[in-house]
Amino acid sequence: MTKSSFNLILKKKISPFNKTIEVDPDKSISIRSILIGSISLNISTVKNVLESLDVKSAILSCKKLGVKIKKIKSREYKIYGKGLGSLFIKKNSLLNFGNSGTLARLLIGILSTTPNIAVNLKGDHSLNKRSMKKLIYLMSKFGTAFHPKNKFNFPLKMISPEISSGIKYHAGVSAQLKSAVILAGLNSYGKTEIIEDKKSRDHTENILINNKKVIKIKKKNKKIIEISGKKQLKPIHMEVPGDPSSAAFFIALTLLNKSSKIRIKNVGINPTRIGFYNLLKSQKANIKFSNLKKINNEIRGDITAASSKLKPIKASKKYYVNATDEYPILFVIAALTNGISIFKGISDLANKESNRIKEMQKVLRQIGVRSSSSKNDLKIYGKGSIDASKKNINIPNLGDHRICMSSFILASITGARLKINNFETVYTSSPSFLKTMKLLGAKFETKK
Numbered sequence: 001m002t003k004s005s006f007n008l009i010l011k012k013k014i015s016p017f018n019k020t021i022e023v024d025p026d027k028s029i030s031i032r033s034i035l036i037g038s039i040s041l042n043i044s045t046v047k048n049v050l051e052s053l054d055v056k057s058a059i060l061s062c063k064k065l066g067v068k069i070k071k072i073k074s075r076e077y078k079i080y081g082k083g084l085g086s087l088f089i090k091k092n093s094l095l096n097f098g099n100s101g102t103l104a105r106l107l108i109g110i111l112s113t114t115p116n117i118a119v120n121l122k123g124d125h126s127l128n129k130r131s132m133k134k135l136i137y138l139m140s141k142f143g144t145a146f147h148p149k150n151k152f153n154f155p156l157k158m159i160s161p162e163i164s165s166g167i168k169y170h171a172g173v174s175a176q177l178k179s180a181v182i183l184a185g186l187n188s189y190g191k192t193e194i195i196e197d198k199k200s201r202d203h204t205e206n207i208l209i210n211n212k213k214v215i216k217i218k219k220k221n222k223k224i225i226e227i228s229g230k231k232q233l234k235p236i237h238m239e240v241p242g243d244p245s246s247a248a249f250f251i252a253l254t255l256l257n258k259s260s261k262i263r264i265k266n267v268g269i270n271p272t273r274i275g276f277y278n279l280l281k282s283q284k285a286n287i288k289f290s291n292l293k294k295i296n297n298e299i300r301g302d303i304t305a306a307s308s309k310l311k312p313i314k315a316s317k318k319y320y321v322n323a324t325d326e327y328p329i330l331f332v333i334a335a336l337t338n339g340i341s342i343f344k345g346i347s348d349l350a351n352k353e354s355n356r357i358k359e360m361q362k363v364l365r366q367i368g369v370r371s372s373s374s375k376n377d378l379k380i381y382g383k384g385s386i387d388a389s390k391k392n393i394n395i396p397n398l399g400d401h402r403i404c405m406s407s408f409i410l411a412s413i414t415g416a417r418l419k420i421n422n423f424e425t426v427y428t429s430s431p432s433f434l435k436t437m438k439l440l441g442a443k444f445e446t447k448k
Contacts, residue, residue: 004448008423008434010408012443013389013415016259016307019440021250024430025050025075026243026268029203029298031102032179033238034058036207037079038067039087039110039186040233044079048240051075053428057098061107065089083232084187087114097123097154099353099399099428102176105135106204108158109180112144113187113229117160126353126399126425128154134177141167142184166192166229173321173348175200175272178225185227186214196223200321201272206297207236241268241300245325246430248276249405252329253440254305255285256336256413261306262440269299275322276330277303283311283337310337312382317345324348328406331360331380335369336413338384347376353400353425363407366393367416388414397422401429412442 030050035058037044049055051074059069059077065087068080087110089095097104104123111117122128133152140146143161166188171178178194182204185192205225208215211233216226247264254262269289281287286308292301313334315323323330327349334341349356357378361371367388370381393416395407404426411418423446426433437444 005422005424006446006448008408008418008420008444008446010411010418010442010444014253014257014412015441016257017440018261020263020265021436021439022265023242023246023250023267023436024052024432025240027052027054027245027429028102028201029238029240029268030055031058031100032106032203032207033236033240034062034069034077034079035106035110035183036233037081037236038062038065038069039084040081040235041083042081042235044081044235044237045077046079046236046238046240047076049075049077050240050243052431053098054100054103057096057100058103058107061095061097061103064093064095081235084230085114087111087117089117089119091118092120094120094122097121097127099124099127099425101127101130104132104154105176105180106183108135108139109183111158112139112142112160113164113184114160115162117158120155120157122155124399131351132156134174135180138169138177138181139184142188164188166190166227168193169195171196171198171200173198173200173324175202175204179204182208182225182227185229186233188229190229192227192229194225196225198321199223199272201270203270203298207238208233209297210234238296241295241298242266243429244268244270244273244276246433247303248326249329249409249433250436250440251277251287251303251305252333253409253412255280255308255310256333258307262304264303266300267303269301269303271299272322275319276326279313279315279319279323279330280310280333283313284308285310312337312339313341313343315343320345320348325402328356328360328402329409331364331378332406332410334380334382335364335367335410336384336386337382339382341380341382343378345376346378352402354398354403356400356403359398359400359403360406363393363395363403363410367391367410367414386414388416391416393418395420399425401426405430405433408437412437
């Protein structure tokens, strides 16, 4: 399940480019498709699956729970669904979520209302540090027990109840918590109601929406998701689009690099995932969407971008929920844009694979960019175009793919000498990242 460990070294600035590329498939949709296919009836098919470490962890976990999953060819899988409530694992067995917070929260959602589950849960060293307090609180409302009591990070033991009843939940910025409640509600008696106080990514609802008797979505002042429990799910037939979060790094590189253009084909352009793009467009970024179409209830299309003179970023808290994964690369853009950029409502970044606020501040400090932060806000004093060829950026083993990728982009633009320890963590989300960077002209070496 793990790639061999290696460090990445970059010593040279990137040259201008004009390229058409594709990015890795969407991680969020890939993981959800594997999990929902496993609890649906009959055979589901998923094409263009992201074959990253996080998705492989999802496949391995479902197989341990008794689901047959067959690889047909590269990126294409058949899932022989067992139906709701039928996942099973030997008492006190171990499920390892690897680096994936998405897998952990969503699969715990499914297992919380699956009877006769008593399982030990853990992740890698990065995931084991992340707080699961909100998830544990929500799943306990369905009757699920976690041990030891008052411990909120992995390793943990989970014991599901014999019978669960639906709950009412006011959803905030976390799509993972919202999805966990939806998935737990599927196998609970009665109705589960989710009132969306803040609009977060909706891939789970989009995959389930064809089950008219199971899920109803009402849109009044707020979106309300109603789940009717104990009704079987139809098989799914998905084709996963490219990942807009992976695309964001190449878009950022293009915007910041002189005389450069890029076209990225077949990317997911779900309105709940494009906060990064909308925010940068408002700061004069040359970004366009084209060839839009809807497949599997998901909008997809091509993204084009060209070098741009950007204004400082003013990101109010409303952007956070639809650009969560892109904040580290937004901090890089802010550092290389003249003026003070302000990011508000970002406290949840402290509970990602690393504390992304503090770690990105450390990265920017190494090339002489100042910043100041409170618990919820960050100011970056951007310097515009920087020649950092005499400076070094060193990244320790954080187990955080977004910090690694953002630092790579920063060094590629500024010419800083970069060393990233354990760069293989990027394979959790973007196994083709280095291959694509090479195609765009990046010069780097890897050392074991």
